[in-house]
Amino acid sequence: MEETLTREQLLDMYYYMKLTRMVEERLQRLYRQGKIVGGLYRSLGQEGESVASAYALEEGDFLAVMIRNLGALFVRGVRPWEVFTQYMGKGTSPTRGKDNIVHFGSVERGIIPPISHLGDLIPVMAGIALASKMQRKRSVALTYIGDGGTSTGAFHEGLNFAAVLKLPLIVIAEDNGYAYSTPKHKQMAIENIADRAIGYGIFGETVDGNDVIAVYHATRRAVERAREGLGPTLLEVKTFRMRGHAEHDDAWYVPRELLEYWQKRDPILRLETYLKEHGMADETDFEAITHRIEQEIEADLQYAEQSPMPDPRIALEGVYAETPSVSEVAPLPREHAVRTRS
Amino acid sequence: MPVLTYLEAIRQGLWEEMERDERVFLLGEDIGVYGGAFKVTEGFLERFGEERVIDTPISEAAIVGAAIGAALVGLRPVAEMQFIDFISIAFDQLTNFAAKCRYRWGAGVPIVVRGPCGGGVHGGPFHSQNVEAYFFHTPGLKIVEPATPYDAKGLIKAAIRDEDPVLYFEHKYLYRRIRGEVPEGDYIVPIGKADIKRLGRDVTILTYGWMLHKSLEAAEIVAQEGIEVEVVDLRTLLPLDDETILSSVAKTGRAVIVHEDTRTGGIAGEIAMRINERIFEYLEAPVVRVTAPDTPIPFSPPLEEFFLPQVEEIVQAVRWVANY
Incomplete structure (x- = not known):
C-alpha cells in the first residue's frame, strides 16, 4: 500500500515548483536587462518532475542535477541567492565565479554538480551508489538525463555498470521532446526510453512527468527498491520543454500545437486543480505562497546584485589541494626570470 | 633489503x-x-x-x-x-x-x-x-x-x-x-619530486620510465669518452619538478630530453621551454630531445625497434651537445 501525500507535502511541492518558475522568470528579466553572464536555461513546464523526484529522497541521499532541474536543487535546500549569484558570476556565488548556472553543490549537502558533457554523471553517481553499498549506508544516488543525453556512451556504460553491481541508483530520464533542436525520433528509434531498462536487466517505468504525484510515487518506489538492494531504476518522465534550449533560441522548430497541448498540462496548474478539487487548498493559499516567494526573491536578488564580482586573482586558486598551484611557485635560479602572473 | x-x-x-x-x-x-x-x-x-x-x-x-x-x-x-x-x-x-x-x-x-x-x-x-x-x-x-x-x-x-x-x-x-x-614496510616517494639517478657535470639527461634505463646505458658509454652525464629521473611528469630540472641544467649547461612518447607536443617541448624561459643564459648548447617519431607505434619487431628511441641515439645527442 502506497503512502498518501499529505496536504502539507503537496503544498510543499507546490512551493518548490512555483519558486522554480518565479526564480526563472526573474532570471529571464535579468537576462534581458543584460545582468546575466552567459546563457539562461529554463525548465518551464518541467518543474514538476524535478521537484517531485527530488522530494522523494531523504536526508543522506545524493542528487545530481542537469540544467533543467533547478527545482530539484531547491528541494535539497538551495536558496535563490545562490542561483542569482551563479548566473551573475559574482564572487559570493557558491563557486566564487568559477562556474555558472546550476553547476554547484557540495558533498555535505548531497548535491553533486554536473559537467556539461551529457551522460557523464551516470557513472559518477553509480560510484556514489557503490560507496554507499560498500559502507553499508542506506543512501541512494539519483540523477537526471534528457532524451538526447541517453544517446551517449556514458549513459550506457553507467547504467550497465550499475545494473551488474546492483547499485542503489535512480536515473530519471526526461523525455521533453527536444534536445536543442533535435526531436526525440532523431535521437532514438523507440518511443519510451524506459524500454531500455529491460536490456540492462533493471527496473524501468514511464510516468506522466507533469503529474507530480505520479512522479513522486514512482521515484519513491525506485528509492525503496534501491534501499532494499534490488538495484537501479530507469524512470522515464514524459514532459515537455516549453521554451528554447536556452533564451537565445526561440524554438521556431517546435510545432505550435505541441506547445498548446502541453500548456494545458502544465504541472503547476495541474497541482492547483488537484488541490482545489480535493478541498485541500484554494486561491488564497496559492496567493499566500506566491507572495512569500516574491519576498524571498526580492531579498535574495538584492543581495546578489549588491554582491561584488570575484577578485581576479582567485582564478589561479584551487587547481590542486596544495595552493597555490605548484607550477606558479617554481623556484627560479635567476632573479630576472620571466615574470609569472601574480 | x-x-x-x-x-x-x-x-x-x-x-x-x-x-x-x-x-x-x-x-x-x-x-x-x-x-x-x-x-x-x-x-x-x-x-x-x-x-x-x-x-x-x-x-x-x-x-x-x-x-x-x-x-x-x-x-x-x-x-x-x-x-x-x-x-x-x-x-x-x-x-x-x-x-x-x-x-x-x-x-x-x-x-x-x-x-x-x-x-x-x-x-x-x-x-x-x-x-x-x-x-x-x-x-x-x-x-x-x-x-x-x-x-x-x-x-x-x-x-x-x-x-x-x-x-x-x-x-x-x-x-x-x-x-x-625495496624496503619492507611503509615509505613514500613524494609526488612532484624528480630524482638524480646519476651525478655528472657535463650534460644533463632528463627522462623517465623505460628511457631512464637506456639513458643510464648511454651515460655509461659516453663516460668512457670523458663526458660525465647527470641523469635526472623525472618520476613525476605533472607537476614537473622545476627545481631539480633547472638546477641540474644550470649546473651542466647542456640538456638532452629523452622520452619514449612521440615528438610533437610531447613533454620534452615543455621542459625545453621552461629551460629557455628561466635559465637561457646558463646554456652552453641548444636543448635537444630524443623521442619516438610522430607515427603510431608499429607492431612488427624491426618496425617497433626503429620507432623506439635507442641507446645509440641518446649517445649521439649527448656527444652533440657536449661538443657544441
Whole structure:
C-alpha cells in the first residue's frame, strides 16, 4: 500500500515548483536587462518532475542535477541567492565565479554538480551508489538525463555498470521532446526510453512527468527498491520543454500545437486543480505562497546584485589541494626570470 | 633489503595501502578472479574480498566515473586500465570531471588510475602507447611514471594518499625485467619530486620510465669518452619538478630530453621551454630531445625497434651537445 501525500507535502511541492518558475522568470528579466553572464536555461513546464523526484529522497541521499532541474536543487535546500549569484558570476556565488548556472553543490549537502558533457554523471553517481553499498549506508544516488543525453556512451556504460553491481541508483530520464533542436525520433528509434531498462536487466517505468504525484510515487518506489538492494531504476518522465534550449533560441522548430497541448498540462496548474478539487487548498493559499516567494526573491536578488564580482586573482586558486598551484611557485635560479602572473 | 621486480613492488605498495586503509579499493577489468592481465593484483581477491577488488564490465568510462563518485564520498579507489591505451575511453571523466571538481566547487577527487604503458613487447598500435601528453595539458591532474622498483612502491603509495587525481603509468617492459632493492614496510616517494639517478657535470639527461634505463646505458658509454652525464629521473611528469630540472641544467649547461612518447607536443617541448624561459643564459648548447617519431607505434619487431628511441641515439645527442 502506497503512502498518501499529505496536504502539507503537496503544498510543499507546490512551493518548490512555483519558486522554480518565479526564480526563472526573474532570471529571464535579468537576462534581458543584460545582468546575466552567459546563457539562461529554463525548465518551464518541467518543474514538476524535478521537484517531485527530488522530494522523494531523504536526508543522506545524493542528487545530481542537469540544467533543467533547478527545482530539484531547491528541494535539497538551495536558496535563490545562490542561483542569482551563479548566473551573475559574482564572487559570493557558491563557486566564487568559477562556474555558472546550476553547476554547484557540495558533498555535505548531497548535491553533486554536473559537467556539461551529457551522460557523464551516470557513472559518477553509480560510484556514489557503490560507496554507499560498500559502507553499508542506506543512501541512494539519483540523477537526471534528457532524451538526447541517453544517446551517449556514458549513459550506457553507467547504467550497465550499475545494473551488474546492483547499485542503489535512480536515473530519471526526461523525455521533453527536444534536445536543442533535435526531436526525440532523431535521437532514438523507440518511443519510451524506459524500454531500455529491460536490456540492462533493471527496473524501468514511464510516468506522466507533469503529474507530480505520479512522479513522486514512482521515484519513491525506485528509492525503496534501491534501499532494499534490488538495484537501479530507469524512470522515464514524459514532459515537455516549453521554451528554447536556452533564451537565445526561440524554438521556431517546435510545432505550435505541441506547445498548446502541453500548456494545458502544465504541472503547476495541474497541482492547483488537484488541490482545489480535493478541498485541500484554494486561491488564497496559492496567493499566500506566491507572495512569500516574491519576498524571498526580492531579498535574495538584492543581495546578489549588491554582491561584488570575484577578485581576479582567485582564478589561479584551487587547481590542486596544495595552493597555490605548484607550477606558479617554481623556484627560479635567476632573479630576472620571466615574470609569472601574480 | 629484499630485491623485488618492478611489478612486485607495485603489488606490494597496493597491498600495503589496502591493509593500511580500508577506504582503498580496486576496480577494473579481470583484476579479481584472474588477478589482472599482467597479474599485478594476483591474490588480492582472496585477501580483500570481492567488495574491495571489483571485476567490472568493459567500461573504462564507467570504471573511472565510478571511481570519481566513490572518491567524492570518502573512498580511495584505484582503477586499473588493462592497458593504458584504453584510458582514452575515460578521457572525459578524467579531464572534465575529475580534473575540474576542486577548481569548480572545491571537491577533491582522490583517485588513482593506473595501468601498463609503453612499447618494447610488440603490442602493436593499441597496446603500446604512452599517453602522458594527452593528460599533461590538463590542470588538476597529476601524472607519475616510476622507472625503478623503489620508486614504483613509493609512488603508488603517494598516489593513493594524494588528495587529487593521479595517473600512475607503469611501464610494461619493466614489469619483470627490472629488479631492485625495496624496503619492507611503509615509505613514500613524494609526488612532484624528480630524482638524480646519476651525478655528472657535463650534460644533463632528463627522462623517465623505460628511457631512464637506456639513458643510464648511454651515460655509461659516453663516460668512457670523458663526458660525465647527470641523469635526472623525472618520476613525476605533472607537476614537473622545476627545481631539480633547472638546477641540474644550470649546473651542466647542456640538456638532452629523452622520452619514449612521440615528438610533437610531447613533454620534452615543455621542459625545453621552461629551460629557455628561466635559465637561457646558463646554456652552453641548444636543448635537444630524443623521442619516438610522430607515427603510431608499429607492431612488427624491426618496425617497433626503429620507432623506439635507442641507446645509440641518446649517445649521439649527448656527444652533440657536449661538443657544441
